[in-house]
Amino acid sequence: AQSVTQLGSxxxxxxxxxxxxxxxxxxxxxxxxxxxxxxxxxxxxxxxKYTSAATLVKGINGFExxxxxxxxxxxxxxxxxxxxxxxxxxxxxxxxxxxLIFGKGTKxxxxx
Amino acid sequence: xxxxxxxxxxxxxxxxxxMTLQCAQDMNHEYMSWYRQDPGMGLRLIHYSVGAGITDQxxxxxxxxxxxxxxxxxxLRLLSAAPSQTxxxxxxSSSDFYNEQFFGPGTRLTVL
Numbered sequence: 001a002q003s004v005t006q007l008g009s010x011x012x013x014x015x016x017x018x019x020x021x022x023x024x025x026x027x028x029x030x031x032x033x034x035x036x037x038x039x040x041x042x043x044x045x046x047x048x049k050y051t052s053a054a055t056l057v058k059g060i061n062g063f064e065x066x067x068x069x070x071x072x073x074x075x076x077x078x079x080x081x082x083x084x085x086x087x088x089x090x091x092x093x094x095x096x097x098x099x100l101i102f103g104k105g106t107k108x109x110x111x112x
Numbered sequence: 113x114x115x116x117x118x119x120x121x122x123x124x125x126x127x128x129x130x131m132t133l134q135c136a137q138d139m140n141h142e143y144m145s146w147y148r149q150d151p152g153m154g155l156r157l158i159h160y161s162v163g164a165g166i167t168d169q170x171x172x173x174x175x176x177x178x179x180x181x182x183x184x185x186x187x188l189r190l191l192s193a194a195p196s197q198t199x200x201x202x203x204x205s206s207s208d209f210y211n212e213q214f215f216g217p218g219t220r221l222t223v224l
Contacts, residue, residue, distance in 0.1 A: 009152065032210040042217065043216055046212050046214075051210070092155075099145055100213055103154055104153060
């Protein structure tokens with residue numbers, strides 16, 4: 001079955017610290033992977049997407065993600081967290097119905 | 113260019129009532145979909161459409177109907193609301209099967 005798994009429903013970092021949000025996908029998920037961000041009471045906004053052009057993908061707001069086929073992972077990183085990064089982050093993969101299969105989300109808290 | 117719009121933003125229904133959630137996009141996208149978001153569950157696909165006149169079921173279609181008479185509009189109908197349908201509903205559109213999906217702002221529905 002197709003699945004996308006996000007490790008850790010809550011992650012807390014200090015301002016200025018590295019952000020690492022983990023995402024693993026099942027090998028049956030087509031290699032179209034996305035990270036979305038959701039701020040409170042808002043819709044989802046695309047952070048970045050992988051479509052096989054390059055394994056290291058750069059997105060908005062200083063985020064990037066690396067596609068590792070051997071590990072079936074697509075972890076999201078940012079070198080230095082800002083208070084404004086506090087939000088919920090969703091990893092998603094392309095499904096067989098043309099939909100997106102979402103992970104359950106990781107809430108990022110940033111401490112001053 | 114308004115993107116994806118959804119109405120209403122909030123709705124409270126009584127069990128057994130029916131209603132239609134509206135979704136429209138002005139990007140001439142063929143692919144549209146409806147998701148529901150529940151805490152700790154990520155987003156789950158309800159129904160989707162790959163073009164006017166073509167719809168299909170997603171992961172959680174029971175209790176919902178859709179139709180797609182135009183490229184722009186994709187309404188979601190709740191036939192007889194149940195408390196289990198209390199959720200936040202997102203409409204999304206994309207230009208093709210595996211491209212970025214653009215999300216509307218969501219409709220927060222409470223069924224009493």
